[in-house]
Amino acid sequence: MKPTHARSSTLEFYKKAISSFMPRLTIPWDNVRREGHPTRSEAVNQLIKTVKRFEVRREGVLSSARRPIEYDEFRDLLTLVRNDGKQTQHYKTSSVFTLQ
Incomplete structure (x- = not known):
């Protein structure tokens, strides 16, 4: 599945923005109970790595950097x-x- 909506830098910014509002930063994400710090989830980090791989291959979203x-x-x-x-x-x- 190719990324079509955002680049890895955008996803990392969203992750940082969500993380700044989390009250307890030291609690990791628990997949079973679905609680904790969601930005420390392995699924989130794996998604960002996958998007970066597509960017390196030039298959991801085009850069809008000026x-x-x-x-x-x-x-x-x-x-x-x-x-x-x-x-x-x-x-x-x-x-x-x-x-x-």
């Missing part, structure tokens, strides 16, 4: 805007990009 724009990309974008035929849009957009 990266900063490179200088060459910025320069190409600025050149493209400055060569645009519309004068009002040309000045407005190039000034916004230049002041960034």
Whole structure:
């Protein structure tokens, strides 16, 4: 079963968020009685490991991480805007990009 909804980093964040609200952190999860600390469950940790394996194989959910724009990309974008035929849009957009 391929992961389709979340990446391992998202699942780890959810695990940490749930864990911060658990009153007794030292009690492990009990599968029979279904009580204790659910983020210490072997099933939760195994799920995160499985999702990581799919990510390594590039079969999981695509990353939505953003990266900063490179200088060459910025320069190409600025050149493209400055060569645009519309004068009002040309000045407005190039000034916004230049002041960034």
